[in-house]
Amino acid sequence: MLAERAHRTPPLPLIFSVTLIAIMGNSLIAPVVPDLLRDLEVGDGGAGFVIAAVALPGVIVAPLIGLMADRLGRRAVLVPCLVIFGAAGVAVAAAPTFEILLAGRFLQGIGAAGLINLAVVIIGDHWEGERRTQLIGRNAAMLTVGLASFPLLSGVIAELTSWRLALLPQAFGLVVAVWAWRILDPVRPQSAGTIRQQLNGLGTVMKRPSIIAVLISGLVVFLLIFGVFLATLPLHLEREFGIGAGGRGVILSIPAVTASLVAFNLGRISSAIGRRTVLVTATVIFVVSFSLMGAAPVIGLVAIACALYGLGDGALIPILQDTAVTEAPPEHRGAVVAMWVGAARLGQTLGPLLAAALFTATSTSTTLFAGAAVAGVLLVLVLIGPLGRRADSAPAQQHA
Template sequence: MSSEERVKIPWSSTAFQTVLACSLIGVMGVPLISPILPELRGVFGISDTQAGLIITAYTLPGVLLTPFIGFLSDHFGRRPVVLPLLFLFGLTGAAIGFAPPFEVVLLLRLLQGVGASGLMVLAITLIGDLYDGAQRHAVIGVNGSAIGIGAATYPLIGGALASVGWNVPFAFFGVSLVVGVVALFSLTEPSIDSPPSFRTYADRLTSAALMPQALGLWVAAFFTFFLFYGGILTTLSLLLSDVYGLAAGEIGLLFSMVSLANATMASQYGRVSQFLPAKQLVALGFVGFGVSLLGVWVATTPVAIGTMLICFGLGFGVVMPSLDTTTAGLVSGQLRASMLGVLTSMLWLGQTVGPVVFTGVAQNAFDSAVAGYRFLLMFWGAGAVVGGLSVFAYLALKTGATAHHSEMS
C-alpha cells in the first residue's frame, strides 16, 4: 500500500461522518454559552462563582462517568451507547431555554453533561477501531481540526443568537437530536474482539491506566482543560465584559481565535508528528499555553488579547491529537474505549475544577476579582512555560541518551 493510500481521509464514510458529528457536539456545551456567561448573571441574579457553576455542573458528570461509559462501550458496543447520549444531550440542553429556576438549570446542565461525557471519547474510540497507523494519525488530526473549527464557530453562533434572546443559544443544542436520528439509521457497529470477564477486564484496565507512560498523559490532560476552561473560557470572558465592556458577540469573536488556531494546527498534525515524538509535542504545547496566558496578562487592548489567544490555540492543536493518538495506541481494542475514557475523565476534571478555582480564588483571596484574575493569569502562565520547557528538555536529553546508548551497543 502506498503512502498516499495509507493516509487517505475517508470523507464519504458514514462512520467517519458520525465520528465528526459526535466530536462537534461533544465540544459544543461550553463554547456556545461562554460568551453569554456575563449576561446570565443578570438573567438569574447570580454571582461570578454561581455563573461558573453553569460550566462546572456540565463538566462534573464527565469526571465520574466517562470511564464507566468507556466500559459499557467496550462490553456492549459503540452504537448502543452513543445513540442515547446524543438524545440526552439535545433534550436537556434545549430545555434550559425555557428559563427554569437556577437550581433546575444546574440540574439540566448536569444531565446534559451526562450526555456529553461519552461523545468525544467514543468518537476517538471509533477512530481507533476503524483506522490504524498513519491513517489513524491523519484522521485524528482531521477530527481535531473539525473540533477546532466547530469550537471557533460556537462562540460566534452563541453571541449572535444571544442578540436575539439570551435563551436562543440553548435551543441550538437541539441539533444533537438531528444527529441522533441520522446515526440511528446510518451508524454501523465496528467489529471488536469479545471482552473478557469483568474481573479480568478491570484488572487489565487498572494495570494499563497506572502505567508510567499513561500517568503523564492523565496529568497533561487535566492541566490542558484546567487552563483552557478556567483561564480562558471563564476568567477571560468575565474580564472582557467587566474591564473592556465587550458584548457577548465580541467576546465570542475573540474566543474564536483559539479555535481557529487549533483547527489550523490540528489539520497539520499528521505532518507535525513526523518531526517530534508526541510527548515532546505536548511539552511544547504547554509552552504555547503559558505564552498565551502571560500575553493576555500584559495585554492592554482586546485586539492584543485576541492575538495572544492564537498561541493558546496552536498549543491546543498539538497537545490534544498527541494525547489522543498516544492513548489509543497504548492498548488493544478491548480496552481502548475505557483508556480513552480515563483520558477524557481527566479532561472533564480539568474543566470542572478550572472555573471554580479561578473564580473562587479571585473573588475570595483578593481585594477585587479583576486583580485576582490578572494574578492567576500571570501565575499559571509562568507555570506552564517553565513546566513545558523543563519537560521538553528532560525528554530531549533522555531521547539523546537512548540514541547514544543504541549507537554504542
C-alpha cells in the same frame, strides 16, 4: 481485541457531528444565560449552576461510559448518549421552571459525557498511524470552530426570536442518533470477560507510565486553559488595559484561528517532525505565551501572545488524545480515552478555582506568570517522561 473490524468505515461527517453536538451544551447556552435567568426569575447566582449542571456528571460518568463502550461496543453506547443529550436539550429549551431546566442540563451532562471521547475512540478503531493523527487533529479543529461559531448562532437566534429557540439545535442529537444507529456496525469486543476481569485488565493498563503521563498532562493542560486563559486573561484585559466586553471577546477569539490551522494540519506536522517534537514545541509555546500575556505593556503584544497560545492549544489537545488512543490496547481503548476526558474535566473544574484564589490574593499578572511556571513543569514532564517515544518509533499504518 474487537471480534472484527467494522464492515464499514464510518463517514467523517458523522464523527465530526458527534463532536459538535458534545459542545453544544455550553456553547449554545452561554450567550443566553442572562435571558433565561431573567425569564425564569432567577438571580445572577444561578448562572454558575446552569454551567456546572452539565460539567459535573462528566467527571464520574465519562469513565463508566468508556468501560461500557469497551464491553458492549461503540454503537450500543454512543446512540443512547446522543438520544439522552438531544431529548434533554429539548426539555431544557421548554423548561417552565429553573429546577426543571437544571434537571435537563444534568441529563445533558450524562449524555455529553460519552460523546467527545467516543468520537475519538471511533477514529482510533478505524485508522492508524499518520492518518489517525490527522483525523484526530481535524476533529479537534471542528471542535474549535464549533466553540467559536455556536455562541454567535445562539446569540443571533435569541436576538431574533427567544432563548428557547436558540437552544433547539441541541435536538440535532436525536437526528445524529438515528444516523449513527444506521451507519455504525454493531461490533462488540470478542471477549470482555467478567466485569472483574475487565477492571483488572484496565487496572494493569492504567499503571503504564505512558498512560499515567498522558492523564497528568491532560489534567494540567485543561487546568491552564480554563484557569489561566479563560478565567484570568479576561480580568487581566479589563484591569490592566480597560478593555470592554466586546474587545475582550475579539481578543479571546484569536486563538480559535491559529488553533484550527494547527489542528487541521496536525497529521502532516506530526509526520514531518515527530509526535514528541510536537509535544515539546507546543508546551514551550504555552510557557512563552503565558509569560508574554503577563508581561505585555501594550495590548498588541497580548494579541500576539493569544495567537501563539492558539498554536500550542491546537497541537496539545489532539496530540494528547492521539497518544491516549495509541497507547491503549483496543479492548481498553474506550475506558482509557474516557479516563483522559475525566482527568481533563477535573482540570477544567480546578483551574478556575485555583486561578481565582491566586489572582484574588495577588494579581492577574502574577497568575499569568504562575501559569507559565506550571507550563514549565509540564515541559519537564514531557522532556523526561515517556510521552511520544514509542509512537514516534512505531510504523505508520492505515486500515483500508
